[in-house]
Each structure stands twice: as structure tokens, then as C-alpha cells.
Amino acid sequence: MAMQATRDFSHYVKDLGSGLKHIDLAVEGVSCAGCMAKIERGLSALPDVTLARVNLTNRRVALEWKQGTLDPARFIDRLAELGYKAYPFETERAEASEAEQSRFLLRCLAVAAFATMNVMMLSIPVWSGNVSDMLPEQRDFFHWLSALIALPAAAYAGQPFFRSAWSALCTRGVNMDVPISIGVILALGMSLVETVNHAEHAYFDAAIMLLTFLLVGRFLDQNMRRRTRAVAGNLAALKAETATKFLSAEEITVVPVAAIQPGDVVLLRPGERCAVDGTVIDGRSEIDQSLITGETVHVPAEQGTPVYAGSLNMSGSLRVRVSAAAEGTLLAEITRLLDNALQARSRYMRLADRASRLYAPVVHATALVTVLGWVLLGASWHDAIVTGVAVLIITCPCALGLAIPTVQTVASGAMFKAGVLLNAGDAIERLAEADHVVFDKTGTLTLPELEVTNAAEIPADVFSLAGRLALSSHHPVASAVAQAANARSPLIGAVEEPGQGVRAEFDGVEIRLGRPSFCGAAALAAARADVDPEASIVAFSRGEEKYLFAVRQGLRPDAKAIITALKRRGLETEILSGDREVAVRAAAAALGIAEWRAGVTPADKIARIEQLKRQGRKVMMVGDGMNDAPSLAAAHVSMSPISAAHLSQSTADLVFLGKPLAPVLAAIDFARQALHLMRQNLLLAIAYNALAVPLAIAGLVTPLIAAAAMSGSSILVMLNALRARSVRRS
């Protein structure tokens, strides 16, 4: 291509007013203080830049500059010179609202913690004064002060719980927040009445402390999801979803995919992945649609051929007209399947909700029975109600509210280190229950990159020469050869013949790399194809010497070991692939997976998963690619490698990074450990309450006992959660 493309990032630039512009960039590989200083210094050195600040937590750079001649593309180039790959970043609405929610929770937590400390400061003299010689007037004064602090603080800090409880009640449901809200409101109301009546006990301290502990749990939960969202957002930006758009017949510009409209014409060069759906209007090539269909055989593309986002262009340049979201396309079909599958998933009930559904009626019934019991025994209504409220306070699910988020936070931190990102908060519970793992083959068990499988058969000098020649080709198969040969310096004077191969002169002999027919090795290649029908063949000739390279997607390096380990943990494994039978059979045999199906469509995959579900299996689907998105959503729990098309990234419960398959195993181990600890924590919380409830029913609960029970059980549960950091290796 002779045309030089310009880059247009204006879509991402924000105008701050008063002549200042702002852009956020996601940067790959920023991990230390050194990088941070290097990037900030490097970017600040550009003229007109007024701010360059790296955020090491979410790996982004915020830049501000004076409006004028400076092109934002310059920042990207500057970062590339410094050795970092960067890409403009647009905060998704979901991420922005999570960040806002997280700040709100932190404000609530701050208010509640402030109030707890000050109310406690007032409560301790009252507790000690009640057994010594405090004047009733002094006690009332302290109670009134406590009320003055606790009531407004609870009204503000309790909002997250009151709102959620109200919306649950409006839909005639019960969640964890209903007993919490009732407990807090009753405790505060009763304390106020008791204070007015100059009574000995008030429970302002217990109510506000309860809110503080619960807000800690909420904040941890929120923060875990926010971190994952930020990393996933960066990865989406770093996948550099750009397209080369024709401004006119001769003028092209690189724009973000978000700025592409249906009807635009884009250029797809050899070796590029298509970022849009559309139809070829000009050009001739072969495309690899393995990300979309799972099929590894290349499809010829010419005028009229539909191409989908995620397709890899292999040989020639194509002009593609971007299609409107037409009904009946592959994408529309997949989206429809996806919606259905996601609806089915939402019926799953989280462990915490299940616990609260059991817990709330028991607690409320106990309180009611306590009140009635005391009245029947001859106590006054006032005393009976005070005792009943004490039961509610002491059983308020404080530790219960912490039991699950603390474990989730610790476990997700551990998974993060193992290269697994959590997309859904309740994925840990579902993952721990999985007993049947369904793998997609292409891009999941195999690596999305191509590799040379017969490197050992080729003399080293030939290999390195072929690699250097391959550097001059745009063809993805050729780049696999170049990479396998570790080639660095291209041959001078190499000529690429589009759709055929590359040729050059070396030591006076003509060398060629490309199609077997281009190198005069067609007969040799035909024989080879029978041995390994899956591989793409690239021929190399030096004068009369001919060599063949077999290139294909290799298995992930540790795939066999991980499959064996999964089996040892009692999980069944299975392959469902859209690829041809020969390819799938070979992979299944190599990995020792007995159960496999080839040539499966997205609808067939869902049918198979439904069938397994009816047999009572909890299916974990590990897959990538657009064709897997609906089956990922249909499965009990799902996981995707990060290289996948962006559609599947958003539906998988977990995503993993890097070449090995080990994160799949690590995720299962951590999830099982975490579920074990969650259950243990729930039991601990309930046992702790069970000790205190008889005291409450007997009318012996003083505010001191309520406070001790609440903080004791909460701290115990938090400490137990820390054990989710490590897994005992069996």
C-alpha cells in the first residue's frame, strides 16, 4: 500500500475549556516506579503539555495540553519510543458508575466510622458508670449526645442498605438488607424512646457499629469488581480496535472502531484483524475466521463475501463496506442466543441471598416469640418489646454481611496474581461447584498464534534464511516462520508478490518463500498434506533445494498437564469445537480427552450444555471467540482467554491472561477453597450469634454484650477470610 494513513484520535479528546485538552491513555507494561517517572518525564518534555500523570493502579496516563498544533497521536509515538504500547482510552459508562458508587460507599464508611468512634467514646463511660456511681442526669446527657451523632450518621451511612432493602420489598422479595435495615431502624428507634424515658440502656453504639462493619464488607465487594473492570477496560483499549477508513478513494485515516458508521468503507490489509462486520467490495484474499466459527480452514474472500469482526485477513488487501446491524447475520443470531442464555443465568441465586432468605424469617420469628413469651410470663409490654428488639440487634447479620465479601475479595486478589480476572461477583461460588469442564479447541486449548510444527526437520541455516526472507511478507503464516526462526534482519531487495509469496537474491541464488506452487514444490506439498491435514504449508526454495514448513496453531504448552490435573480433581472434561473432525480428534488424543465433538454450531453447543445440565452436571465452559459467546452464557460458569473477541470477553465470568492454561486450574482451586471458607464463615457467624441469642431472649443483653458480640464475630470472620490467599496443593 502506497497510501500513508493518518491517525485520528479526536473521538477520545475531551475539551476542558480555556484552551486545554485532555486525553486518557491505557498503557501496557507500566509496573514500577521507574516506568512511572520515565513516562511522566518523557511526556512532559513535549512542548505544550501541561499535565502528564501516570495512575499505577489502573495503568493509565492522563494528559492535558494546550490546544494548538500538538496532535494526540504524538503521545502514542512518544510512548512507543519509550518502549510502551499505549492506546486512547474511553471510560465505559459501567466503569464510571462503579467508580462513583465506590466513592459513595467510602464516604458512607467514613461517616459511619467517625460516628462509631465518637459514640463508643460516650458509651464506655456509661457502661462503667452504670455499675459505679454515674448520675442519671449525666447518663441521659451522654445518651442524648450519642443520639445526636448516631441518628444523622445512620441516616446518611445507612442509605446503601435502606435503598436496596426498599427495592427488594417493592418487588416482594427479601434480601440480606431487609433484616439489616429493620434491625438498625428498630435499634435506633427503641434507643431514642428509652433515652426520652431516662432508661438505663441505649443501643446507639451497637446500631452504628453494625453499619460500619457492614459497609466495610460492601466496600471490599465493590472494590474487587471495580479493579477487574478497570483491567478489562484497558485490555479492550490495548487490543487497539481501530480501522483504516477511506475518507475518499485515495485518502485513508486510522480511526477508533467507535467512530466507524455503517456504510463507511474500510481497508483491510494482509495480516490485519477485521474490527467491523461488513461485506467485501473490492479485492481478493483468504480470511481466517477461526475466532468466529472455530473452523481453522481459511475461507476465500472476494467481492460480496461477508466478513465479521475478528476475522484475520491472510493474503491480499480488501476493501470492506461496513454493514448496518442487519437481521439474520451471524452476529444477530449469536446476539439472540446470548440474550436467552443470559436470562437463564440470572435465575441463579447467590449464597448470601440463599442464606438471608432462610435467616430473615427465623430471626424475625424468634424476636416475635420472645416478645409474646415475655408478655405471657407476665412482663410488661414495654419490657417485652425492649427484649425483642435486643434479640433483633444481636442477631443482625453483621458477620453474615462480611462472611462472603471478605472471602471474595481475598480470593479474587489471589486469582488476580495467578492471571485470572473475575468478571462477575458470584462467579467464585459457581466455579467451585463446577464438575464438568467443556473446552473449545481453537484459541482455547490451542494458542491463537501460529507456530511451525516441523522445525526439527529443517536445517538450521535454511530455517534462519527462510525466517529473514519471511520478514518481508505480510502474510500471517510467513510471520509465524519469521518468529519461529527468531529472525531480526530482513533481506535487502526482497519482493512480495501478493497472494504468492516473497522472493530475493541471496549469494547469487534466487530464494523464494510462499505457496508451494510459487516455489515449485506443489508435488511435495500434496504428499505432506496427507500426513498433517490441519497445517498450512509454506514452501521455501533455494535454487533447486525445496523445503516445507508446516504451520498451525499449537496446543497451549501446559494443556496436557492441566487436563490431567483437572481429571485428578474429579472433573469431567470434554471438547466442543466448530473445527473439522481430524483437527479435533488429534487435539483430543494428544490431551487424553475421551469425549469430543467436532463441527459443532453455536446452537449445538448450547444444546449439548443444556443436555449436560439436565443430567445434573454443573458445566464450566472455557472458550473464546464469537461463536462461543452464547454457550459461555449458557454454562453454569464460564471462562475466556483474554485474546478472545471482545463480545465473549464481556460475557465470560472469568477471563485469564497469557499462554499457559494453568489459570483455569488455579481458578478452580481458589474458588473451591473460597467456597469452603465462605461456608465456614457463615457457620462461624451463625454459631457466634447462637451463643448470644439465648442471652438476648433471657433479657440479659446489655449494650456492652451487643457490641462485643458484633465486633468479635466480625473480626473472626475477617481473619478466617485471609486464609483464601493460599491453596493447599494436593
Place this chain on the structure above:
Amino acid sequence: MEVLVILVPLALSLGLAGLVAFLWSLKSGQYEDLDGAAWRAISDDD
């Protein structure tokens, strides 16, 4: 016990000052990049 008239408001206003300081630090974005802040403290260029 008249000292309470001074001590209680003093204690409360100190607590309130702490809360206001925290909310201000939250608002000014000091918790946006906890990892980076840890490293900035030991970098020597500014």
C-alpha cells in the same frame, strides 16, 4: 464534672475535623492511585 462542658465539644469537634479531612482527601482524588502513591514517595526527581 463541669469540665465535660469543654471536653465533650472538644472531642466531638476533633472527631468532626478528622471526618472533614478524610472527605476532603477523598474528594481531591488521593485514593485514586494507591499503588502509584506508594512509589512516588520514594522517587527522587521531584
